[in-house]
Amino acid sequence: MNIDATDLILGRMAAYAAKQALLGETVNIVNVEKAVVTGKNKRIIEDYKQERERGVPLKGPYYPRTPEMIVKRAIRGMLPHKSARGREALKRIKCYAGIPEEFKDAKFEKVNGASTEKTHARYITIARISKELGGKVQ
Numbered sequence: 001m002n003i004d005a006t007d008l009i010l011g012r013m014a015a016y017a018a019k020q021a022l023l024g025e026t027v028n029i030v031n032v033e034k035a036v037v038t039g040k041n042k043r044i045i046e047d048y049k050q051e052r053e054r055g056v057p058l059k060g061p062y063y064p065r066t067p068e069m070i071v072k073r074a075i076r077g078m079l080p081h082k083s084a085r086g087r088e089a090l091k092r093i094k095c096y097a098g099i100p101e102e103f104k105d106a107k108f109e110k111v112n113g114a115s116t117e118k119t120h121a122r123y124i125t126i127a128r129i130s131k132e133l134g135g136k137v138q
């Protein structure tokens with residue numbers, strides 16, 4: 001299964017991807033830097049910075065800066081990643097910034113209820129969050 005994350009709400013897309021991975025599907029998510037988080041921009045950035053600075057540098061918890069890993073971490077939070085079933089499901093999920101060559105001609109599925117088209121909420125893209133955290137965005 002291939003998902004194009006352009007203008008999809010991160011939490012809803014992540015929940016859908018986690019559920020499909022638990023059912024045994026291989027999930028490929030492309031354009032993760034174009035996914036969005038709804039809410040006030042300043043508050044969202046503050047929350048992500050607080051997550052990043054939490055803990056001890058040598059002990060963790062480690063919080064990612066790149067868009068691919070931010071999305072994968074969100075999906076991990078929706079899986080029982082400490083059990084064997086959850087670890088296997090997490091291995092079936094791949095996230096990509098942009099569209100790799102192997103998925104140029106692939107057909108992408110729609111995630112019902114995850115689009116920002118009909119919502120009037122404020123939102124910020126994962127690329128901008130990553131940039132604020134110091135990550136390298138293409």
